[in-house]
Amino acid sequence: MDLFLEFLVTLQETVVDVLPILSIILGFQLLVIRKPIPHIKQVGFGFVYVLIGLALFLLGLEKALFPLGKMMAEQLTAPEFIQAGEQVLTNIHWSDYKWVYIFAAAIGFSTTIAEPSLIAVAIKAEEVSGGAINANSLRISVAIGVALGIALGSYRIVVGHPIHYYIIAGYVVVVIQTFYCPKLIVPLAYDSGGVTTSTVTVPLVAALGLGLASTIPGRSPLIDGFGLIAFASLFPIIAVMAYAQLTEAKAHSAEQKAEKRNRIKIDKRNLKQKQQGSLKESSKDKLNR
Amino acid sequence: MLCNLSYDIFMNHQFLVFLKALLGSCKDLLPIILVIAFFQFAVLQQPMPNIGDILIGLALVVLGLTFFIYGLEMGLFPIGESMAQAFAKKGSISWLLTFAFCLGFGTTVAEPSLIAVAEEAAIVAASGGIISDTIESQLSYADGLRFTVAFAVGLAIVIGVLRIIRGWPIQYLILGGYVLVVLMTIIAPSWIIGIAYDSGGVTTSTITVPLVTALGVGLASAIKGRNPMIDGFGLIAFASLTPMIFVMIYGMVIS
Numbered sequence: 001m002d003l004f005l006e007f008l009v010t011l012q013e014t015v016v017d018v019l020p021i022l023s024i025i026l027g028f029q030l031l032v033i034r035k036p037i038p039h040i041k042q043v044g045f046g047f048v049y050v051l052i053g054l055a056l057f058l059l060g061l062e063k064a065l066f067p068l069g070k071m072m073a074e075q076l077t078a079p080e081f082i083q084a085g086e087q088v089l090t091n092i093h094w095s096d097y098k099w100v101y102i103f104a105a106a107i108g109f110s111t112t113i114a115e116p117s118l119i120a121v122a123i124k125a126e127e128v129s130g131g132a133i134n135a136n137s138l139r140i141s142v143a144i145g146v147a148l149g150i151a152l153g154s155y156r157i158v159v160g161h162p163i164h165y166y167i168i169a170g171y172v173v174v175v176i177q178t179f180y181c182p183k184l185i186v187p188l189a190y191d192s193g194g195v196t197t198s199t200v201t202v203p204l205v206a207a208l209g210l211g212l213a214s215t216i217p218g219r220s221p222l223i224d225g226f227g228l229i230a231f232a233s234l235f236p237i238i239a240v241m242a243y244a245q246l247t248e249a250k251a252h253s254a255e256q257k258a259e260k261r262n263r264i265k266i267d268k269r270n271l272k273q274k275q276q277g278s279l280k281e282s283s284k285d286k287l288n289r
Numbered sequence: 290m291l292c293n294l295s296y297d298i299f300m301n302h303q304f305l306v307f308l309k310a311l312l313g314s315c316k317d318l319l320p321i322i323l324v325i326a327f328f329q330f331a332v333l334q335q336p337m338p339n340i341g342d343i344l345i346g347l348a349l350v351v352l353g354l355t356f357f358i359y360g361l362e363m364g365l366f367p368i369g370e371s372m373a374q375a376f377a378k379k380g381s382i383s384w385l386l387t388f389a390f391c392l393g394f395g396t397t398v399a400e401p402s403l404i405a406v407a408e409e410a411a412i413v414a415a416s417g418g419i420i421s422d423t424i425e426s427q428l429s430y431a432d433g434l435r436f437t438v439a440f441a442v443g444l445a446i447v448i449g450v451l452r453i454i455r456g457w458p459i460q461y462l463i464l465g466g467y468v469l470v471v472l473m474t475i476i477a478p479s480w481i482i483g484i485a486y487d488s489g490g491v492t493t494s495t496i497t498v499p500l501v502t503a504l505g506v507g508l509a510s511a512i513k514g515r516n517p518m519i520d521g522f523g524l525i526a527f528a529s530l531t532p533m534i535f536v537m538i539y540g541m542v543i544s
Contacts, residue, residue: 003345016399017399017400017401017494017496018496019399020395020396020398020399021392021395021396021496021497021500023395024388024391024392024395024396025368025372028372028384028388028391029372029375032379032384032388033372033375033376033379035375037368037371038367038371039367042363042364042367043363043364043367043368044364045360045363045364046359046360046361046362046363046364046365046367046368047360047364047365048360048364049356049357049359049360049363049364050356050357050360050361050364050365050496051360052353052356052360053352053353053354053355053356053357053358053359053360054353054357054495054496055353056349056350056352056353056356057349057350057353057354057357058353059346059349059353060345060346060347060348060349060350060351060352060353061346061350062346063342063343063345063346063349064342064343064344064345064346064347064349064350065321065325065346065347065350068325068329068338068343069325071338072325072328072329072333075333076328076332076333081333099332103324103328103332106324106327106328107321107324109320109324110320110321110323110324111321113317113320113321114317114318114320114321114350114354116354116357116358116495117493117494117495117498117499119317119354119358120358120361120365120366120498120499120502121498121499121502121525123358123361123362124366124499124502124503124506125518125522128506128517128518128521129518163482163483163486164474164482164486167486168471168474171467171470171471174467175464175467178460178463178464183519184518184519186459186460186519187459187518187519187520187521187522187523187526188518188522190459190463190522190523190525190526191502191522191523191524191525191526193526193529194489194490194493194498194525194526194528194529195493195498195525196490197490197491197493198402198491198493198494198495198498199494199495200321202402202490202491224483226483226484226486226487227483227486227487229486229487229490229491230483230486230487230489230490232490233489233490233529
């Protein structure tokens with residue numbers, strides 16, 4: 001019963017969040033387009049499903065994953081865990097935090113796989129590309145990008161480097177890749193940066209950043225706690241373009257191999273024909289004699 | 290009798306689809322469960338606290354994700370595409386751009402994660418002595434930040450839609466945006482930079498993304514000579530770039 005009440009509260013919050021979108025859509029549909037919405041019944045049910053789904057999803061996250069994930073982020077960054085038994089950190093070395101980096105990467109990867117907006121974009125990309133882009137491979141490459149990004153972002157908080165060096169270096173990589181990777185993937189890759197960081201990833205990643213920044217001496221949670229999200233939205237762009245480049249390189253080398261094989265086959269066939277030809281000639285010679 | 294039978298088959302089919310979707314959601318969630326279990330048992334070496342709550346929560350998450358994806362393909366994608374096609378048929382660019390701005394602004398201004406970030410940013414600014422340490426000035430700062438980001442997202446969708454209509458290549462626009470971000474980073478006050486960079490990521494919510502993606506793809510398929518793959522995607526990329534620039538401008542204006 002309590003659970004049901006909580007669900008109703010979450011559902012109400014979700015509906016309030018969606019209200020502006022809904023009023024814009026309805027307003028433009030009725031006042032500007034002035035045509036009834038096609039398949040209105042189906043679309044209406046779709047909206048209701050989305051709302052119920054989102055409310056259930058958020059409630060479940062609040063109940064199960066967020067408390068546990070946040071607690072873990074706190075425990076892994078706590079001084080007692082980093083330097084067994086010490087209460088206050090002195091003289092830290094970046095490698096003391098190896099479990100934090102591994103956790104950052106693992107949680108970044110796994111939350112991105114479950115991110116609903118990324119699922120939506122991946123479904124659309126597979127549909128539009130006629131299956132040339134596989135939804136799951138796209139999601140996995142984005143997730144690898146987020147994993148690397150958040151691990152590097154945690155390293156940055158530990159060592160205390162200024163954030164913009166990393167972001168600008170990332171931009172340079174993106175620019176270079178843009179010129180070398182297949183044109184078809186570029187817009188999708190740029191998009192994948194923005195969609196990764198929403199419902200599931202942000203709260204857990206923010207907890208990790210705040211935990212790190214508040215336990216390391218010399219870091220301010222309010223200044224260094226920010227910035228992990230920026231990493232998580234830059235690295236997927238690089239990862240998706242790298243995925244496209246790898247696929248292209250693979251296809252290219254497979255093509256070359258096939259060509260080589262064909263050439264060898266043709267060579268062999270030519271050789272055989274020549275041999276047969278010379279055999280025939282020699283037999284002809286014999287006959288002539 | 291026949292009608293009854295076909296109804297049964299239909300229901301069975303729907304049920305199978307639902308079951309398949311449910312299984313897919315379980316798979317999507319499996320990595321999180323593995324990661325959390327591994328760190329809890331192997332690294333932190335602690336028992337799982339209140340396991341009952343966690344199991345209920347996980348079941349809710351799986352169910353929620355299934356419903357969401359189901360509704361996505363029934364409601365959000367079709368409405369985004371049908372509106373894009375209706376606007377393309379109508380042929381009025383100004384109405385389309387107005388719609389684009391409203392969609393960007395309206396969905397962002399009420400975004401819960403943006404409200405949270407803006408409030409936190411106000412606390413940073415107050416403790417850093419940028420604004421006076423009163424509740425009113427913090428509130429007005431947070432609201433200012435929120436409206437700045439919402440305006441930036443609205444503008445981003447407008448630029449993105451204009452790009453689809455005209456067929457401009459995306460990379461030059463994005464690269465130009467990067468150059469602006471770098472230039473602004475050099476001149477903007479340093480306390481705003483972390484918040485500005487993060488504001489790019491938090492603006493795009495779970496409902497906005499499918500809607501905006503469907504809008505872009507729908508427009509690109511409705512306009513002759515546009516490729517939905519090359520021209521249809523990219524709206525979200527703009528929406529996560531412009532807020533960075535505008536928040537840094539906001540920081541400069543404030544200080």
